[in-house]
Amino acid sequence: MALxxxxxxxxxxxxxxVPKYEESNWDYDLLTEKEQDLLVKTTGIEKRRIAQSGTTTSDLCYHSAKNLLSKLEWNSNEIELLIFVSQSPDYxxxxxxxxxQDRLGLPKTAIAFDINLGxxxxxxxxxxxxxxxxTARxxxxxxxxxxxxxxxxxxxxxxxxPLFGDAxxxxxxxxxxxxxxLYFNLQSDGSGYEAIIIPDGGLRNPTNDESYIEHQIEKGIKRSRRNLKLEGMDIFNFSLREVAPNINNLLEYANEDKSDFDYFVMHQANKLMNESIRKKLKIEKDKVPYSLAKFGNTSSASIPxxxxxxxxxxLSKGKHKLILSGFGVGLSWASVLLDTNNLICTEVLEYE
Known part of the structure; x- marks a missing residue:
């Protein structure tokens, strides 16, 4: 383990x-009313924000940055490093x-690179x-x-x-x-790479004439090889097996007690799954916030x-201790212990 x-x-x-346009799972007509009730009860997801055609992840991130930089009173030419984590790049x-880097007016001396993770x-x-x-100060x-x-x-x-939103x-x-x-524990297991995958479009399976043909997998599940495929039970079992030990090992490494932490923020994947992890860790309910109902699963955006x-x-007032944990596509999972002190946050902004 990378501790x-x-x-x-x-x-x-x-x-x-988040995009201004909102989808409601109560209006998703592929599900019966009974199925809608069950979906919301198990996943915790009622609504999601969906980007309109032409809107990219970087547009949403840029909008966030302009607002936060203004609030922090940071000058763009002072920023020396920019990292973009996403699986939906512009190009x-x-x-x-x-x-x-260019769009924000950062200096040409700034370090900038992408990380492909969800x-x-x-x-x-x-x-x-x-x-x-x-290391580089x-x-x-x-x-x-x-x-x-x-x-x-x-x-x-x-x-x-009904699960995924944009942010x-x-x-x-x-x-x-x-x-x-900051204390980290990073892990990965590529043997489960097919659990969440877009099969075609990369060099392994280049896009071809058949990539966009939709296939009826089973009732209510129709997709092409350019669409996301999710093996829900595989991810559920993986998360229940790996996340709690990852966090417990990190706490032991840092010589910390979980009772001393104010909040535990998990990747917003699925309410039933996350609650199962919370119970395994014996963490109080009021220390585990959720944004699932409003935004769904927003991939790497979900924790912030x-x-x-x-x-x-x-978090805007005083010092707080946080445990953050992300887990899913890859398979990949990671946790961090960090302290905040008068953390400055914007409102959740909308992008049209």
């Missing part, structure tokens, strides 16, 4: 943006981070950006995380369409020699979006 500590890094602020190439992406991205800040940096997952979802697939977030960090350490949406007011 490690990073010193001298402070998480200063967070921002989040196959070049990297979206470099486009954002559910665990925010924590992985946080580990990479904080390590660079610490970078003064100010921005971590973007988000996805427009709806582009790959088939509306006729009831196993995926883009930004997290601001800076070098601070007085900051408490939940913080901005549900904890903004609480």
């Amino acid at each position: 490690f500590k990073v010193d001298n890094v402070k998480v200063v602020g967070m921002g989040a943006t 196959y190439l070049p990297a979206t981070s470099i486009i954002l 559910c665990s992406g925010f924590v992985y991205g946080l580990s990479v950006i904080s390590t660079l800040i610490s 970078i003064k100010k940096a921005l971590l973007f995380s988000g996805d427009v997952s709806s582009f790959s979802i088939n509306k006729n697939d009831k196993s995926t369409f 883009g977030t930004v997290t601001a960090l800076e070098f601070d020699s007085s900051a408490n350490p 979006l939940t913080i901005v949406s549900e904890l903004k007011n609480n």
